[in-house]
Amino acid sequence: MPWRWFRTPAHRPPREAPREAPPQARPAGSASRSGGGVGEVLSGEILRQVRRLEIRTRAVVTELFAGQYHSVFKGQGMEFAEVREYVPGDDIRLIDWNVTARCGTPYIKKYVEERELTVFLAVDLSGSQGFGSAGRSKVELAAEVAALIAFSAINNQDKVGLLTFTDRPELLIPPRKGRSHGLRLIREILYGRPEGRGTDLAAACETALHALRRRSVLFLLSDFQVPLAGLEPALGVLARKHDLIALEVRDPAEEGVRRAAPGSPGTSSGEAASGWPAIGLVAWEDPETGRRMLFDTSDPSARRGLQSRFADLRGEFHALLKRQRIDRVTLRVGEDPVEPLLAFFKLRERRLARE
Numbered sequence: 001m002p003w004r005w006f007r008t009p010a011h012r013p014p015r016e017a018p019r020e021a022p023p024q025a026r027p028a029g030s031a032s033r034s035g036g037g038v039g040e041v042l043s044g045e046i047l048r049q050v051r052r053l054e055i056r057t058r059a060v061v062t063e064l065f066a067g068q069y070h071s072v073f074k075g076q077g078m079e080f081a082e083v084r085e086y087v088p089g090d091d092i093r094l095i096d097w098n099v100t101a102r103c104g105t106p107y108i109k110k111y112v113e114e115r116e117l118t119v120f121l122a123v124d125l126s127g128s129q130g131f132g133s134a135g136r137s138k139v140e141l142a143a144e145v146a147a148l149i150a151f152s153a154i155n156n157q158d159k160v161g162l163l164t165f166t167d168r169p170e171l172l173i174p175p176r177k178g179r180s181h182g183l184r185l186i187r188e189i190l191y192g193r194p195e196g197r198g199t200d201l202a203a204a205c206e207t208a209l210h211a212l213r214r215r216s217v218l219f220l221l222s223d224f225q226v227p228l229a230g231l232e233p234a235l236g237v238l239a240r241k242h243d244l245i246a247l248e249v250r251d252p253a254e255e256g257v258r259r260a261a262p263g264s265p266g267t268s269s270g271e272a273a274s275g276w277p278a279i280g281l282v283a284w285e286d287p288e289t290g291r292r293m294l295f296d297t298s299d300p301s302a303r304r305g306l307q308s309r310f311a312d313l314r315g316e317f318h319a320l321l322k323r324q325r326i327d328r329v330t331l332r333v334g335e336d337p338v339e340p341l342l343a344f345f346k347l348r349e350r351r352l353a354r355e
Contacts, residue, residue, distance in 0.1 A: 005337045051188050057147045060338055061155060083107045117217055118175045119153040120242075121146050122163045122208050123189050124222035124249075125170060127197040127287030133253035134334030142221045142249050145188040145337050149219055163211065164188060165204040166196030167288075172211055198288045199226045202234040209238055221247045223254075224317055236324045244326050245344075251333040255310040276303060 045227040083096050086106035094108040106327050123146060129139040152159045154177060161175030162185045171188060201222065208218060218238065226245070238244050253276070285292045296302050329344045331337045 003140045018151070022060055050183055050190065053144060053147050053186060054151070055191075057144065057205075058152055060148060061151045082110050084110055093185075101340045103185075112210065115314050117153065117156075117158040117213060118161070118212065119149065119151065119158055119174060119283070119329055120161045120163070120208065120212060120216045120218045121185065122204055122218060122220045123198060124166070124201075125189070125192060126166045126199040126202075126208060126222075128199070128225055129249070130287060131251055131252050131254060134335050136235040138223055138249045138251055138331060138333055140339060141331060141333050142247075143186055144343070145221060145247060145331060146188055146219075148183075148341065151179075154182050156180060160185065161205065161211075162188060164192055164194065165207070166194045167198030167200045167203075168204060169207040170196065172207065174211075176239065180198045201226050201231055204235040205238045209241065212242060216242050218244050219247055220244065221249060223249050223251075228316055228320060232320050232324065235320070237328060238330045239324050239326050245327055246321055246328045247334075248328055248330045250330060255307060272276055 030121060083099050084107065086095065086100075086108050092106050094110075096107050096109045099107040123139075123142055125139060127140065130137050132138060132140065146162075152170070153160045157177065158180060159175035159177050162171070162173040164170040171192060173185060173188065181289050201220075201224070204220075212218070235244070276297045280296065280298050281294050282297055283292060286294055295306075316330070318328065327348065
């Protein structure tokens with residue numbers, strides 16, 4: 001299992017072991033969350049922060065994402081609209097024989113694209129998602145990306161739902177429309193209090209599979225730092241029933257890599273620069289299991305070994321997604337998420353045009 005450590009004081013007491021996962025997600029409106037849910041009376045500061053995120057994403061949604069979203073995510077079929085009188089050149093397979101018999105002249109059925117979609121966000125709130133090295137955490141980046149997707153869907157009159165999960169399903173909010181509903185989803189991602197700390201992606205896939213009755217566009221937001229054993233079948237089943245897109249939230253500092261600033265000597269913009277600072281022994285702790293270790297950041301071979309391990313695990317996971325034909329977008333803390341999302345939309349649009 002990949003490590004997700006952060007620097008921690010040596011005197012910090014060990015955490016208790018994670019509790020066993022319950023079989024089902026907590027339904028929306030339940031008060032079972034420890035310390036009270038965000039559905040209770042919210043502080044003014046929480047509301048202000050959620051609204052600031054809405055304002056920050058509004059311009060992007062209106063100016064950049066609107067057309068891309070509409071062209072990339074199509075309706076799930078055709079629905080009957082009306083009948084009209086047959087004219088030469090119409091497809092005879094569309095003739096409505098019952099109406100034709102009653103009226104004495106041929107009529108055909110007219111269909112329109114079923115435009116309304118169901119968009120579903122499955123967001124990882126495990127302990128590793130709290131890590132962040134560039135002034136924000138991975139869960140904050142996930143919340144911004146979720147806001148971009150949710151408000152794009154809402155502006156298009158589509159429904160949006162949410163599943164948050166850790167080593168258990170945490171909260172399930174059924175798909176609905178409306179701005180206030182979208183704000184609630186972002187609130188739950190940013191300020192929810194999950195009961196678990198680990199990650200069980202297979203259980204999250206199973207919960208989403210049972211929660212969604214019709215084909216949906218499903219965005220799975222996680223750092224995907226989990227054992228791959230047993231994960232591929234769960235993702236494969238979900239991808240066959242729904243339009244599944246993996247949004248991989250990463251922090252370069254976890255992998256011993258940082259991005260060089262534009263104009264840095266000897267590097268180009270976005271190029272990987274040197275990794276962890278060489279400051280000797282550092283106490284690290286896995287935020288999901290509480291397991292600790294000492295790592296010598298001054299040992300070049302140890303640094304290279306851990307970086308290589310992260311790269312191998314990423315490669316295996318990416319190969320898994322490719323085998324199951326699941327689209328992937330990589331998002332990094334410290335970088336603007338709009339650019340990779342737009343690149344994905346344009347790539348997908350070109351692919352759909354070829355089909």
